[in-house]
Amino acid sequence: MSLTSDDIARIANLARLALNPEESERMLTQINGFFDMVEKIRAVDTTGVEPLAHPMATIQEITLRLREDLASEPNHREANQRNAPAIERGLFLVPKVIE
Amino acid sequence: MTHNNTELHDLTVAQLAANLRDRKVSAVEAATHFLARAKKHATLGAFLALDEDVTLAQARAADVTLAASPAGQTPSLLGVPLAHKDIFVTKDFVTTAGSKMLTGYRSPFDATVVAKLAHEGVVTLGKLNCDEFAMGSANENSAFGPVQNPWNITRTPGGSSGGSAAAVAARLAPAATGTDTGGSIRQPASFCGITGIKPTYGRASRYGMVAFASSLDQAGPMARTAEDCALLLSAMCGPDADRDSTSLDIPAEDFSVSLNAPIEGLRIGIPAEFFGEGLAPDVRAAVDAALAEYQKLGAKLVPIVLPRTELSIPVYYVIAPAEASSNLSRFDGVKFGHRADQYTDLIDMYKKTRAEGFGDEVKRRIMIGAYVLSHGYYDAYYLQAQKIRRMIADDFQQAFKVCDVIAGPVAPTVAWKLGDKSEDPLASYLADIFTLPGSLAGLPGMSIPVGFGAGHMPVGMQLIGNYSQEAKLLNVAHRFQQATDWHAAKPEGF
Numbered sequence: 001m002s003l004t005s006d007d008i009a010r011i012a013n014l015a016r017l018a019l020n021p022e023e024s025e026r027m028l029t030q031i032n033g034f035f036d037m038v039e040k041i042r043a044v045d046t047t048g049v050e051p052l053a054h055p056m057a058t059i060q061e062i063t064l065r066l067r068e069d070l071a072s073e074p075n076h077r078e079a080n081q082r083n084a085p086a087i088e089r090g091l092f093l094v095p096k097v098i099e
Numbered sequence: 100m101t102h103n104n105t106e107l108h109d110l111t112v113a114q115l116a117a118n119l120r121d122r123k124v125s126a127v128e129a130a131t132h133f134l135a136r137a138k139k140h141a142t143l144g145a146f147l148a149l150d151e152d153v154t155l156a157q158a159r160a161a162d163v164t165l166a167a168s169p170a171g172q173t174p175s176l177l178g179v180p181l182a183h184k185d186i187f188v189t190k191d192f193v194t195t196a197g198s199k200m201l202t203g204y205r206s207p208f209d210a211t212v213v214a215k216l217a218h219e220g221v222v223t224l225g226k227l228n229c230d231e232f233a234m235g236s237a238n239e240n241s242a243f244g245p246v247q248n249p250w251n252i253t254r255t256p257g258g259s260s261g262g263s264a265a266a267v268a269a270r271l272a273p274a275a276t277g278t279d280t281g282g283s284i285r286q287p288a289s290f291c292g293i294t295g296i297k298p299t300y301g302r303a304s305r306y307g308m309v310a311f312a313s314s315l316d317q318a319g320p321m322a323r324t325a326e327d328c329a330l331l332l333s334a335m336c337g338p339d340a341d342r343d344s345t346s347l348d349i350p351a352e353d354f355s356v357s358l359n360a361p362i363e364g365l366r367i368g369i370p371a372e373f374f375g376e377g378l379a380p381d382v383r384a385a386v387d388a389a390l391a392e393y394q395k396l397g398a399k400l401v402p403i404v405l406p407r408t409e410l411s412i413p414v415y416y417v418i419a420p421a422e423a424s425s426n427l428s429r430f431d432g433v434k435f436g437h438r439a440d441q442y443t444d445l446i447d448m449y450k451k452t453r454a455e456g457f458g459d460e461v462k463r464r465i466m467i468g469a470y471v472l473s474h475g476y477y478d479a480y481y482l483q484a485q486k487i488r489r490m491i492a493d494d495f496q497q498a499f500k501v502c503d504v505i506a507g508p509v510a511p512t513v514a515w516k517l518g519d520k521s522e523d524p525l526a527s528y529l530a531d532i533f534t535l536p537g538s539l540a541g542l543p544g545m546s547i548p549v550g551f552g553a554g555h556m557p558v559g560m561q562l563i564g565n566y567s568q569e570a571k572l573l574n575v576a577h578r579f580q581q582a583t584d585w586h587a588a589k590p591e592g593f
Contacts, residue, residue, distance in 0.1 A: 014469050015453075015465050027463065031463070056301060057489075083204055094433055094445060095443075
């Protein structure tokens with residue numbers, strides 16, 4: 001399977017990455033080379049095998065823990081906003097989204 | 100002033116802790132000593148953040164506690180200086196994860212692993228260089244420059260915990276924290292001739308560890324002895340249910356308790372696939388010599404097979420980038436981190452921010468990840484990889500029916516020259532072949548120095564244990580270190 005420049009453009013858009021033409025071309029070559037290596041997994045017969053998401057599921061039942069829906073953290077707004085690129089009156093500023 | 104006139108920086112963590120406890124040296128003296136060394140050897144590129152005021156304040160606090168501690172009740176790490184891989188967030192030092200995306204980022208909280216070590220009285224020396232977002236095997240993907248291998252500064256220290264390995268090998272810190280997703284503790288430990296351990300997946304909390312691949316990332320210590328690693332790992336591990344949903348409900352354990360247990364009759368599994376054509380003869384020779392030493396100590400070598408070893412490369416390089424593409428979607432310039440200066444609208448802001456903030460390797464992995472998760476490809480790639488992953492984990496369980504630990508090389512060669520693989524990302528992926536299987540299975544794994552190879556570069560041997568067998572692994576490593584002295588070798592000029 002071979003990706004095309006259209007594929008690169010589509011994925012870059014999904015991943016919200018701006019790539020210039022030179023980068024896109026380099027990415028295309030490298031990713032195609034990469035998928036040549038990856039192709040071999042498609043030939044493996046995995047009939048009846050469950051995917052392994054948490055490694056310990058190999059030897060025991062793993063269920064994702066849920067905790068009580070109770071607020072446990074105090075409001076740390078000032079500390080948490082210290083690294084914000086743009087804030088005003090405690091709100092994060094972003095370009096207008098709604099037309 | 101020190102233990103038998105040995106230089107302070109040649110002491111192990113255990114020895115340093117004893118000296119601090121016996122008041123032969125103060126925490127401030129120790130911290131000052133290592134800070135000076137970090138400055139002196141700045142060209143190695145190991146440190147990304149140093150702050151004398153912060154470190155010495157922590158050291159002074161440790162000295163107060165040391166003075167007030169009743170004899171015999173001093174916590175074993177009180178006053179010991181240690182540096183953290185810059186993948187762990189710290190309140191008192193900037194955290195970059197080796198990326199321009201986080202230049203100047205000051206976390207409002209400490210990673211659980213950082214907090215646990217601080218609770219034991221460890222003094223933070225600073226933050227260590229690493230591949231960007233832990234993606235890399237040579238520490239050449241850091242946005243802040245490469246790290247040099249102290250054994251030969253034209254060579255890589257390995258990655259992604261290259262700064263950690265180099266700092267410990269050069270005695271700029273007696274120990275460091277690292278993280279291992281596909282081998283990032285074990286391989287740099289091997290390339291730099293030090294000892295490192297990645298625990299069972301889920302034993303050390305990932306809270307505050309900048310996420311790369313959530314089903315693979317694990318924190319672990321890097322030091323010069325298994326004894327030191329046992330001390331540190333005991334402090335680092337433990338359940339963290341409220342903050343890390345993948346954290347295992349296994350109580351904290353003292354991994355030092357059985358360090359000296361005899362290993363007569365230990366069955367060491369030798370995977371045929373780890374000793375094939377791709378293994379460089381100098382690495383093979385050093386590992387074979389170490390296995391012969393283990394036989395002298397009473398261990399038995401048992402042939403085993405791990406038939407999907409080669410498959411672990413594409414399996415890992417589908418799963419890890421997929422998880423990374425999801426984890427790195429949080430870097431969007433909205434709430435923290437880099438934001439582009441010029442953009443037309445929100446989507447453009449995202450795209451330019453991420454283009455400017457991420458390096459090439461990170462972008463490549465995000466692209467691969469987004470592709471294998473996208474509609475129409477998810478089943479063929481991501482799901483298929485997760486199924487083969489289970490088969491790889493099952494292969495290990497089969498092997499552990501006939502052996503107690505598995506041993507083999509960490510990497511096919513010794514450390515390569517800086518720049519050799521930087522133009523060919525695929526080449527460095529292929530070199531991960533021996534560490535990836537254990538990562539995918541979530542098993543604990545160690546690297547211990549076992550000699551030297553071409554160019555007098557260190558060779559590490561890998562030990563892989565079954566789930567939750569960290570104490571056994573450390574015991575097996577420690578017994579080797581009691582009988583040999585590869586772990587005590589020091590690069591010239593440090």
